[in-house]
Amino acid sequence: MAASRVPVALIGVGGVGKAILQQLLSAPLASKFNVVLVANSRLSLSLPLPNNAPLTEGNLAPILEQHGQALDVTSVISLLANHPDGKGVLIDSTGSDVVPSLYPTMLAHGVHIVTPNKKGLSGASSLYDAIQAASYPNSKALIYGESTVGAGLPILSTLKDLVGTGDEIERIEGVFSGTLSYIFNEYSKPEGSNVKFSEVVQIAKNLGYTEPDPRDDLSGTDVARKLCILARLCPGAPVLPEGAFSVPTESLVPPVLTDAKDKDEYLSRLAEGDEHFAKLRAEAEKEGKVVRYVGVIDLKAGKVECKLGKYDKDHAFATALKGSDNIISFSTKRYSPRPLLIQGAGAGADVTAMGCTSDLLKVYERIRY
């Protein structure tokens, strides 16, 4: 039963996109998927290359510059919708909100979507509803976004299984940002810590754990996006009409620094916020607790929020969590009083790519069954 390979187009070839390409071109995936197009935000490259020249994630950039044509997303949709081997999959590994705005169109053409891009699934309800209306079970077009939350960790699939089998979600709580995990694991330890907040942020930045502008992590927006994606899978959760922007989100840019004009001014004045965080840490320590930046979906209270929380020193978020790992806890009717916990690297190109390629395998198993 040698089924034809599934056509795949990859848009976005930053760190994650390159890692996806590397996995797609390797066994065991190469026998199932046929990469027909690779693109960055400007240029697209049809494959195979002339003379079947080998493409790797290493030589991609120069080949794209040399042989690439101007990217035209409409023609990419057409390519995948009309491929002789059947409907293909578009992998949106961009960080843009332009590509997600086209998801309903792609799905309406029968093109499947796999994406680590949070912008679509955590966007306004109007877009989210249009995506749902255009995809399975309302059509044959599939959309998977496992790696939008917890990278390669099985977070969305576990939540879907819980809900799909009739469990009742009571509370989802977790440390969803690798950057903020690292910062607070260093800043607030069960055994105590004296390091300054600005120092930890600077170290995190030097280690490459933060976005170029650390405020993109410290704003909490990334966590709000993940919570929004999860909440939309929970029956009875609050409706979030503006997506992530409807999630109350505590910013870790302290009041004294909100007037910083740009990244450089913010970074140079980082120490001005130290007192603010030292006070929070001291308060927690007085209660025998540590501070963690968490996302919480509380179905009983009808709340979705991102905030600094205080946790007992023997809580899993204090003791078990290390480095820049994510930890997500599901408290449900069945998983009670103790939750179902999933922990591990929640960021990084290889594990994020894995979330996408495992989604691709799920698409494959369905459309090539």
Added chain:
Amino acid sequence: MAASRVPVALIGVGGVGKAILQQLLSAPLASKFNVVLVANSRLSLSLPLPNNAPLTEGNLAPILEQHGQALDVTSVISLLANHPDGKGVLIDSTGSDVVPSLYPTMLAHGVHIVTPNKKGLSGASSLYDAIQAASYPNSKALIYGESTVGAGLPILSTLKDLVGTGDEIERIEGVFSGTLSYIFNEYSKPEGSNVKFSEVVQIAKNLGYTEPDPRDDLSGTDVARKLCILARLCPGAPVLPEGAFSVPTESLVPPVLTDAKDKDEYLSRLAEGDEHFAKLRAEAEKEGKVVRYVGVIDLKAGKVECKLGKYDKDHAFATALKGSDNIISFSTKRYSPRPLLIQGAGAGADVTAMGCTSDLLKVYERIRY
């Protein structure tokens, strides 16, 4: 696109079987699955009942006794293979090895299998190979056994995703038995413990955490079965020709008690083993460690084994693990140096049933795509 419901037959209606039935008869599963037959080891009942009388997991036993026909597995296979709504699913919720011995036949007839029964997937290679040969991708027949390891926890699916996307498994290590988790979490605590081993076993038995004969848990066989199922999904793992019986397994029935003739003698003499375990605990404490009964698959060392292990007091197996939870850690090329960890209830009817019903959803999504 109102697809017909998938025909399902359930054999085995103990605690887990009843919980599966309860989930199948409730929303959201009832709209996808049509329970056409329910059976225990002797009697089978065709559904719907005369006059469409309602069946619940509560009235099942008396109705089965009153209306049941002698169970004939061959005719169950025929019913599912020739159903007008297409090939059906057999749920083997028995603890027998008779039903698993028929898996290859069922699969050859196109019948899908979902099972919490470990006996088939951890049996001799000859049976396992025949199951593989008769199932997808070698045929259209699917077999899923998520709940054989960790009950409803996403253990097998995560391992399949890691392997399927090209990650390299280095080590899988975990506390796989709810019973032995409880016993050692009580017996050997990071803060120290003076309780006697025989007392903890007796409490566990009184709480219903052990099999009627606790030696069935303490032998380690159940853990060996789970390890065998996992090892067979890891490329490069040692071949286990006799299945679980090929896994070196440390028994927790101490030498002094191996001559006990039966359960009652064993239970009455339980305290004779206390010295043996007290010595192990004292040794661990001297090293600042706790004792846990673990299963380990070490791909580098080429070893699969079940044994008592010693763990640092700040190791996840010591601090994070509570009650009768399972915890399983995957160390891989990508999840390194910190592993991917999954923790939660690994036993109990509802969560084990959930492992089965989430498998059913996966079958549904593929055959009714």
